[in-house]
Amino acid sequence: GESVGLHLPTLSVQEGDNSIINCAYSNSASDYFIWYKQESGKGPQFIIDIRSNMDKRQGQRVTVLLNKTVKHLSLQIAATQPGDSAVYFCAEWTDSSYKLIFGSGTRLLVRP
């Protein structure tokens, strides 16, 4: 079956360091991958996305890398700030589908 999962349930980093959150997926037919950030008591907030025909995409302080060979997705956050503390979800999508499939999430804790 298809699944999207995460390697590390909790990641603790020092403020100012770079963070890397990883995600594995099993559906090689997925067309589109998205990272969401969810703060306590709020809905998931879109961070960055990447289509399956790309291997890297950069945003403001964030970079998503896609390795289709090993079915691996990562989110890199540069110069991590206290406001980055949240749960991060990767999600996958196929163009023929209508639903996002979410992983279980990684909690990012930023130490001052």
Added chain:
Amino acid sequence: ETGVTQSPTHLIKTRGQQVTLRCSSQSGHNTVSWYQQALGQGPQFIFQYYREEENGRGNFPPRFSGLQFPNYSSELNVNALELDDSALYLCASSLVWRDVSTDTQYFGPGTRLTVL
């Protein structure tokens, strides 16, 4: 903020009752998807509404039903509530053009439902 709004923010019900949750989509979006998020887990897809019809459904029983209105807003109805229905219910809006999604899904803040 995404522009997706949900009401109410919190709700407490007892087993066997019925509940209606509401969602207004982001301006320019014509599709609403509903997700259930249990504590400590990722959101699970319930169903999607497009052109006022259900456009796909996850592994949820028929007592979970929905509606979409001409202004693209949507309702999620849950009958015969069970304790396990306690969760955060999220709606997400997106744009579908010629039956193809053209944008990602943007989420509202959610409704926290507690079933006692």
